[in-house]
Amino acid sequence: MAKQTLANLNSSSLSGKKVLVRVDFNVPQDDTGKITDDTRIRAALPTIKHLADAGAKVILASHFGRPKGKVNEGMRLNAVSQRLAELLGKSVVKCDDSIGDQVTTKVNALGNGDVALLENMRFYAEEEGNDKEFSKKLASLADMYVNDAFGTAHRAHASTAGVAEFLSPAVAGFLLDKELQYLSGAIEAPKRPLAAIIGGSKVSSKIGVIETLLDKVDKLIIGGGMIFTFYKARGLAVGKSLVEEDKLDLAKSLEAKAKERGVDLLLPTDVVVADNFSPDANSQTVSIESIPDGWMGLDIGPDSVKTFQAALADCMTVIWNGPMGVFEFDKFAVGTEAIAHSLAELTGKGAITIIGGGDSVAAVEKVGVAEKMSHISTGGGASLELLEGKTLPGIAALDDA
Numbered sequence: 041m042a043k044q045t046l047a048n049l050n051s052s053s054l055s056g057k058k059v060l061v062r063v064d065f066n067v068p069q070d071d072t073g074k075i076t077d078d079t080r081i082r083a084a085l086p087t088i089k090h091l092a093d094a095g096a097k098v099i100l101a102s103h104f105g106r107p108k109g110k111v112n113e114g115m116r117l118n119a120v121s122q123r124l125a126e127l128l129g130k131s132v133v134k135c136d137d138s139i140g141d142q143v144t145t146k147v148n149a150l151g152n153g154d155v156a157l158l159e160n161m162r163f164y165a166e167e168e169g170n171d172k173e174f175s176k177k178l179a180s181l182a183d184m185y186v187n188d189a190f191g192t193a194h195r196a197h198a199s200t201a202g203v204a205e206f207l208s209p210a211v212a213g214f215l216l217d218k219e220l221q222y223l224s225g226a227i228e229a230p231k232r233p234l235a236a237i238i239g240g241s242k243v244s245s246k247i248g249v250i251e252t253l254l255d256k257v258d259k260l261i262i263g264g265g266m267i268f269t270f271y272k273a274r275g276l277a278v279g280k281s282l283v284e285e286d287k288l289d290l291a292k293s294l295e296a297k298a299k300e301r302g303v304d305l306l307l308p309t310d311v312v313v314a315d316n317f318s319p320d321a322n323s324q325t326v327s328i329e330s331i332p333d334g335w336m337g338l339d340i341g342p343d344s345v346k347t348f349q350a351a352l353a354d355c356m357t358v359i360w361n362g363p364m365g366v367f368e369f370d371k372f373a374v375g376t377e378a379i380a381h382s383l384a385e386l387t388g389k390g391a392i393t394i395i396g397g398g399d400s401v402a403a404v405e406k407v408g409v410a411e412k413m414s415h416i417s418t419g420g421g422a423s424l425e426l427l428e429g430k431t432l433p434g435i436a437a438l439d440d441a
């Protein structure tokens with residue numbers, strides 16, 4: 041269902057308004073607390089700048105990590121606040137709490153165009169509990185609500201969903217709106233042929249998305265650790281490769297469904313196998329019919345890459361979620377990197393290419409082709425759930441268009 045968006049609000053109506061904006065600043069940090077990837081902060085800048093430029097008082101709320109409802113000194117948003125200030129080129133009022141008198145005082149002192157950042161929402165158990173009273177307290181800080189936290193839109197939490205009940209209007213920010221346009225657009229009204237490339241480690245975490253995609257796509261390419269469950273289900277020997285024994289029937293039924301629905305389901309024809317799970321393992325490329333005993337498949341082979349590239353060549357929309365192999369080890373990153381380059385080329389030829397969050401994003405960044413994709417989602421779990429056709433609570437809670 042279409043939702044109200046920030047773009048539809050008259051900018052002049054925003055001046056002087058206290059706007060609570062849920063963002064997803066759950067960014068990777070190293071052991072010293074240094075932010076190693078600020079993509080999610082950058083992605084929220086258009087909404088924050090738009091509001092500040094319109095004279096709104098911007099109150100940002102985010103979670104960070106999983107502190108399980110308790111204050112965790114290592115999970116404060118201080119580094120995030122600093123990074124945000126650098127990117128905005130102006131100071132950010134950092135609050136050391138998310139609700140309460142101290143926060144109210146700071147928020148009430150904001151001038152038009154100022155930006156404040158609340159403390160990690162998950163220091164309160166009420167956040168993940170989507171507690172009504174907590175949502176009310178949070179809402180009391182502001183006059184209206186904008187949700188721009190696509191990465192957390194699949195969570196029904198107080199600051200992502202509950203709070204929307206107590207603030208009006210409650211609208212989608214620019215990032216959330218853009219994510220929906222690309223991800224929902226790609227499966228609801230795609231330019232065809234539409235292909236999905238699904239990889240990653242386990243079939244079990246991708247069943248929902250594979251099943252939904254079988255109703256939407258023209259071609260489904262499967263790579264990563266999950267292929268061995270499909271092979272074993274076909275009766276092939278897979279050595280020490282990753283297999284989910286309890287998903288063999290499921291793998292069979294997915295292949296049967298693809299056939300029934302006329303979807304071209306492509307699995308690799310050759311794989312790179314290793315004698316152990318390590319970056320410098322001995323390796324060889326073998327056909328899928330001859331995986332040696334005691335070896336494990338860690339990447340797709342060159343023939344598979346060629347077949348996949350040929351299948352993708354005429355596609356006008358491609359969605360990619362999950363690496364083709366253990367791309368964290370250079371030796372086994374070749375298949376993933378080749379697919380990343382192919383998608384970059386396809387974008388150049390006019391196709392829409394969408395990278396669905398998580399490890400696939402890390403892969404295209406590693407290869408240096410991130411800029412060449414049509415859209416890189418800031419949500420891992422959220423993008424999967426959206427592609428599965430699920431209703432995301434953070435979106436459902438917003439005003440209908």
Ligand SMILES: Nc1ncnc2c1ncn2[C@@H]1O[C@H](COP(=O)(O)OP(=O)(O)OP(=O)(O)O)[C@@H](O)[C@H]1O
Nearest residue numbers: 240241242264265337338362363365366397398399
């Ligand atoms: N052949 C393989 N054997 C074992 N692990 C593999 C293999 N191929 C890929 N992987 C691993 O799969 C992991 C990613 O799998 P996962 O199921 O978590 O999907 P994902 O790509 O993280 O999904 P998302 O993009 O939503 O985050 C990577 O760490 C990668 O090393």
Ligand SMILES: O=C(O)[C@H](O)COP(=O)(O)O
Nearest residue numbers: 064066191192195420421
């Ligand atoms: O990184 C994410 O996927 C989001 O920020 C959601 O985090 P969560 O899985 O801890 O809810």
